[in-house]
Amino acid sequence: MKIAISGKGGVGKTLLAALLTRTFAEAGYSVLAIDADPDANLAATLGFPEPEKLIPISEMKDLVEERTGVKSGTTAPLFTLNPKVDDIPDKYALKSDGIKLMAMGRVKKGGSGCYCPESALLQSLVAHLLLARDEVVIMDMEAGIEHLGRATASAVDKLIVVVEPWRRSVETAFRVRQLAQDIHLENVAVVANKIRSQPEKEFIISSLPGFQFLGFIPYDQALVDADVANRPLLDASQNIIGEVKNIYQALIATA
Amino acid sequence: MKIAISGKGGVGKTLLAALLTRTFAEAGYSVLAIDADPDANLAATLGFPEPEKLIPISEMKDLVEERTGVKSGTTAPLFTLNPKVDDIPDKYALKSDGIKLMAMGRVKKGGSGCYCPESALLQSLVAHLLLARDEVVIMDMEAGIEHLGRATASAVDKLIVVVEPWRRSVETAFRVRQLAQDIHLENVAVVANKIRSQPEKEFIISSLPGFQFLGFIPYDQALVDADVANRPLLDASQNIIGEVKNIYQALIATA
Numbered sequence: 001m002k003i004a005i006s007g008k009g010g011v012g013k014t015l016l017a018a019l020l021t022r023t024f025a026e027a028g029y030s031v032l033a034i035d036a037d038p039d040a041n042l043a044a045t046l047g048f049p050e051p052e053k054l055i056p057i058s059e060m061k062d063l064v065e066e067r068t069g070v071k072s073g074t075t076a077p078l079f080t081l082n083p084k085v086d087d088i089p090d091k092y093a094l095k096s097d098g099i100k101l102m103a104m105g106r107v108k109k110g111g112s113g114c115y116c117p118e119s120a121l122l123q124s125l126v127a128h129l130l131l132a133r134d135e136v137v138i139m140d141m142e143a144g145i146e147h148l149g150r151a152t153a154s155a156v157d158k159l160i161v162v163v164e165p166w167r168r169s170v171e172t173a174f175r176v177r178q179l180a181q182d183i184h185l186e187n188v189a190v191v192a193n194k195i196r197s198q199p200e201k202e203f204i205i206s207s208l209p210g211f212q213f214l215g216f217i218p219y220d221q222a223l224v225d226a227d228v229a230n231r232p233l234l235d236a237s238q239n240i241i242g243e244v245k246n247i248y249q250a251l252i253a254t255a
Numbered sequence: 256m257k258i259a260i261s262g263k264g265g266v267g268k269t270l271l272a273a274l275l276t277r278t279f280a281e282a283g284y285s286v287l288a289i290d291a292d293p294d295a296n297l298a299a300t301l302g303f304p305e306p307e308k309l310i311p312i313s314e315m316k317d318l319v320e321e322r323t324g325v326k327s328g329t330t331a332p333l334f335t336l337n338p339k340v341d342d343i344p345d346k347y348a349l350k351s352d353g354i355k356l357m358a359m360g361r362v363k364k365g366g367s368g369c370y371c372p373e374s375a376l377l378q379s380l381v382a383h384l385l386l387a388r389d390e391v392v393i394m395d396m397e398a399g400i401e402h403l404g405r406a407t408a409s410a411v412d413k414l415i416v417v418v419e420p421w422r423r424s425v426e427t428a429f430r431v432r433q434l435a436q437d438i439h440l441e442n443v444a445v446v447a448n449k450i451r452s453q454p455e456k457e458f459i460i461s462s463l464p465g466f467q468f469l470g471f472i473p474y475d476q477a478l479v480d481a482d483v484a485n486r487p488l489l490d491a492s493q494n495i496i497g498e499v500k501n502i503y504q505a506l507i508a509t510a
Contacts, residue, residue: 009294009398010265014423039264039398041423143264143294167482168269168296196479203483224451227422228458 004139007162008172012193017140018045019244024136025098034139035103056105058118068117085125130155145179153185165200170207194219215247259394262417263427267448272395273300274499279391280353289394290358311360313373323372340380385410408440420455425462449474470502
């Protein structure tokens with residue numbers, strides 16, 4: 001099972017990724033969690049003991065150079081576009097409680113054709129993770145799907161777009177679905193988060209016609225209180241945990 | 256006055272940028288508002304009549320090619336690193352109520368050295384906006400400061416980091432300040448947003464020692480209700496408007 005999570009910044013992608021990761025791990029699956037959002041901190045949210053020890057792949061300059069033949073940060077005209085990556089998850093992932101965790105780091109393409117050695121490495125790595133691994137892979141992404149492409153789209157069992165009752169997050173859902181359709185990725189579904197009331201739930205349903213809904217996670221002040229008090233987030237709200245278990249059930253039923 | 260706004264996704268950067276833009280415009284300033292966050296929609300938040308008409312500069316393929324000498328999306332080894340940009344704001348900005356508005360679009364560097372013609376154009380444009388224009392410039396950015404560099408840092412009167420009572424947004428503030436210090440940009444200040452209670456305010460103050468605070472914007476359900484009901488956001492909450500006016504006063508007093 002390969003799950004990618006996208007949505008506007010701040011909607012709760014990382015919390016959903018962390019809770020789904022733990023739910024799959026507790027059910028006995030091997031889970032590889034991928035932090036592909038430089039603005040997120042999946043390691044800390046998952047409660048990994050030393051989250052600062054997780055070095056993003058794009059910042060491993062020696063690894064980038066070793067595998068692509070080109071120094072990180074340079075613009076050599078030629079480098080290996082299919083670098084060896086299959087050993088990277090086992091060598092470089094942090095491991096805790098049956099969960100492997102990797103971070104991709106900050107690498108973007110400008111326009112459609114400016115490649116760097118870092119992005120060649122990450123692209124190959126994502127293709128390997130999605131096409132060749134037999135773990136459950138859960139990838140926490142940004143407000144787009146830039147690590148995915150036509151070659152990997154068919155391997156994504158579900159692209160989850162997280163929304164909250166806020167118009168801009170709904171617009172992002174449409175934009176993400178369009179990007180997904182452009183690469184023939186049709187398995188898109190929505191998880192609504194931070195729902196405070198029935199009108200907010202209805203707003204989201206009526207704003208997103210044609211989308212599959214996997215679940216509606218309630219807003220819970222207990223989560224914010226836990227965060228402010230520096231208590232672990234994953235156990236802060238039984239309401240949220242319960243709804244994520246429903247989402248997990250829906251995922252294994254439909255994927 | 257040149258103001259840049261950063262912070263974690265979802266904290267409310269765009270709303271603050273829009274309210275500050277309107278406050279400066281109402282006080283008689285010429286304001287150039289820059290949407291530099293592809294995940295935002297400053298045009299819609301400002302209430303521009305046809306926000307979809309704002310084409311991001313990086314997507315103007317003819318302009319990119321005309322000014323850099325290189326086709327957008329290609330990787331030519333040589334292109335103009337100092338393209339002509341001084342006419343772009345007047346030619347390509349949308350205008351409404353004394354406000355000029357531009358969007359930068361999606362262009363990122365991979366690592367430190369992979370340049371594209373789009374990013375050369377945007378970099379020159381940002382330098383022009385910050386160094387050579389006499390308008391008030393308000394730039395809504397992502398969770399970093401990637402459009403800024405050593406050459407432009409000294410022109411930024413204030414880099415505002417928006418935070419909310421949520422640990423990850425505080426961590427982003429530290430990261431943004433570090434990035435700012437790396438380019439010798441010292442005028443960093445915090446605006447706290449979505450404050451629901453005194454303990455939440457105290458959490459933010461105690462979590463950010465050494466930061467200047469420009470203001471504390473209260474959480475107001477009226478804003479969410481207005482958004483869900485598709486009413487304009489800028490006039491939805493007098494509490495929020497009042498606090499942004501205080502922030503405006505603090506900015507003109509200190510910058």
